[in-house]
Structures are given as C-alpha cells and as structure tokens.
Amino acid sequence: MKLTILGCYAATPRTITNPTSQVLEIKNRLFLIDCGEGTQVQLRKNKIKFSKINHIFISHLHGDHLYGLIGTVSTFSLLGRTTDLHIYGPKGIKELILLQLKLTESWTTYSLFFHELESKESEVIFEDKKVVVRTIPLKHRVYTNGYLFTEKPDERKLNVEAVQRYDIHVAYYQKIKNGGDITLDDGTVIENEKLTFDPIPPKSYAFCSDTVYNENILPIIENVDVLYHESTFLESEATLAQKTLHSTAKEAATIALKANAKQLVLGHYSTRYEGIESFKEEAETIFSNVLLADDGVSFEF
Structure with a gap:
C-alpha cells in the first residue's frame, strides 16, 4: 500500500505548497482522493500515470479540495482517454462539473460517471474483487465525508x-x-x-479531512492500519479550530489513539505556521507513530 501526497495544506495554494490531493495505491489500484488546484501538475511531477486513475473521491465541495477537478477531467480528454472515469462526492458535484463542461463545450472523450453522496451514515460506495471503499461521515461547515479503503483478504x-x-x-x-x-x-x-x-493480512487506509474533533468516527476506523487525519491547527489555536470546524494535531492524535490505529499521518496544515515539525511534536505527546504529510512525499506501508 502506497500513499503519495500531492498536496496537504489548507486554504489557498502557494508557490511552495499545494491544497489537498493524494493518490492511494492499494491492491494495484490507483485512487485519487480530493483534487485541489494544481493536482494534475502534481500528478506529473510525481510521475503518476493519468490513465491508471479510474476513481476519484472528493470529500466536500470546498475549493481547496475540488478546484483542480475540472482541469483534471478536461486534461484526461485532451490526452485521448477512452476508459470510464468514476467520481464520488457530495450531491451537487455532477451539476458543478457538467456545467463547466457544457459552457466550455469540452465534453469528455470518455464516459463520466458521478456517484453523488447524501447519507449521513457510513455506507459502501465502491467494491470490487480486491478493495472495498466506505464513507466516513465527518463534521465540517458543509456536508463532508472521509473514506475508508480496505483490502479484501487474499486466498490462503x-x-x-x-x-x-x-x-x-x-x-x-x-x-x-x-x-x-x-x-x-x-x-x-x-x-x-x-x-x-496464512496470507498477508489485509491493509486499510482512512482519509479524514476536513472535520472538527469527532469521536463518532471511531467505530468505522477502529484498528485501521493508516489514518490520515487533518491537523489544521496546533493546540494553541484550539478555539479557532472549534470555530472553523477543524482539528488540532493533538486532537488528530487522540482520534488515532482511541481508534487503535497503527499509524497516523498528519496533514491539511494552516499556512499561518512557519513549519510543520511542531505538528508532529504535538501529536507525539498523545500517539507515538506519527508521520508528516508534505507535498511530493510518498509513504509505503
């Protein structure tokens, strides 16, 4: 299982940082998770083949998680794509993308399937012979889901x-x-x-961004191998985290501890801070196995 961070900073893109987007490689499948501005450039920089991405998962309709989607969809056409593309995200994402394609007269060369989400309960939204994906209902300013990717057990x-x-x-x-x-x-x-x-134990990956501290997700992500959890703020800005419905690094670590996660990956850092090492230091006061996401970094589990 390999996780490539294309972008992991909050709010606006900068010359040195990119908004949220990542690629999960699991059971020889590539899943694109969120698609902030600049995603397709980051895909190229990280040498990820566009043609291998057949499923895109969008957590919520805020720009720093979405504004790269129309460009990515359009570029796929310009490259002559013919393979189906499936997009999963909140209700409204179909209208948003199709309107842009319509007004720019840029209809895709391939079939585009939208899977719009409305449920506030966890549900399975994708399943094939090797992987199952279910939603993780999060609490943010707009309807938001995280995603849990779980390998199916191999044969003995x-x-x-x-x-x-x-x-x-x-x-x-x-x-x-x-x-x-x-x-x-x-x-x-x-x-x-x-x-x-015995076969190699199946792995699991939970993506949780954006959300206020929310213990309701614990039963869904219990014993997860890798948890990516937003840590927009440090504990010194806990009041601001509550106000904006985001989490601190300490809160992300607390979720990891209570979920019995094996590994925590922090991300979605506010750009108010000069560096990100302090996020790791704060989280490690609660949970020991902490990794820092950063643009262009890959982790293999």
Whole structure:
C-alpha cells in the first residue's frame, strides 16, 4: 500500500505548497482522493500515470479540495482517454462539473460517471474483487465525508510440501487455497491449516479531512492500519479550530489513539505556521507513530 501526497495544506495554494490531493495505491489500484488546484501538475511531477486513475473521491465541495477537478477531467480528454472515469462526492458535484463542461463545450472523450453522496451514515460506495471503499461521515461547515479503503483478504497460500506429503491431487488446490479442508480416500480429514499458510493480512487506509474533533468516527476506523487525519491547527489555536470546524494535531492524535490505529499521518496544515515539525511534536505527546504529510512525499506501508 502506497500513499503519495500531492498536496496537504489548507486554504489557498502557494508557490511552495499545494491544497489537498493524494493518490492511494492499494491492491494495484490507483485512487485519487480530493483534487485541489494544481493536482494534475502534481500528478506529473510525481510521475503518476493519468490513465491508471479510474476513481476519484472528493470529500466536500470546498475549493481547496475540488478546484483542480475540472482541469483534471478536461486534461484526461485532451490526452485521448477512452476508459470510464468514476467520481464520488457530495450531491451537487455532477451539476458543478457538467456545467463547466457544457459552457466550455469540452465534453469528455470518455464516459463520466458521478456517484453523488447524501447519507449521513457510513455506507459502501465502491467494491470490487480486491478493495472495498466506505464513507466516513465527518463534521465540517458543509456536508463532508472521509473514506475508508480496505483490502479484501487474499486466498490462503498453498503449502506445497504438505499437499505433496498427503498426495493430494492438483484438482483440489483451489479448494484448499479457498480455505477448504480435504478428505482423503481413507476418510481422514486434513484440516486446511495443515495445508496452507496464512496470507498477508489485509491493509486499510482512512482519509479524514476536513472535520472538527469527532469521536463518532471511531467505530468505522477502529484498528485501521493508516489514518490520515487533518491537523489544521496546533493546540494553541484550539478555539479557532472549534470555530472553523477543524482539528488540532493533538486532537488528530487522540482520534488515532482511541481508534487503535497503527499509524497516523498528519496533514491539511494552516499556512499561518512557519513549519510543520511542531505538528508532529504535538501529536507525539498523545500517539507515538506519527508521520508528516508534505507535498511530493510518498509513504509505503
């Protein structure tokens, strides 16, 4: 599982920072999460192939998470894309994008599918053979969702030495990898655990931006492998965080601790601060495994 941060700063883009956008690579799939201004430039800088992105997830309709979307959609057409593109986001996102395409007479060369979200309860919005994506309802100034990406378990690994020892025919190998026991000709039942190895445990990634401190999300993200949680402010500006419905680094760390997350990634920093190291220092007073997102940084888990 690989996370590439294209942008992770709040509010407006600057010459040295970009608003929120990131790419999650999980089970050989690329998911674009949020699409702030400048996203397509950052995709190029980070050598991410546009053609591999078939699903875009938008958390909410604030500009620093959205204003790069129409440009990205249009560029896909200019590059001759023919593969379907699916966009997930709050109700209104379809109207917003189609109006821009209509007025600029820039209809796409590919099929564009919108999956508009309205539910305030967590729901599965994408699922295939390898990955499931569900919403994480957040609390912000407008309707907002985070997203939980979870790998489906792999099939069990065949213990070749064991199946040969029991002289099990190759025709039963798939049944064994699917978890089935095997009955020999003499009636002896060989338990699956004796014939296989455990697969690599499935990984999970939770994206939570933007939101005020909200413990209601804990049951959804419990035991998550990696949690990205917004940390717009330091605790010294906690009052401002409450007023604007954002979180502090300390609050993000508290959510990670209570969710029993394995790893916390901080981001969505206010540009009022000179550096970001203080966010990590504050979070580590609560939670030990803290990483700092920054533009162009990749993490492999």
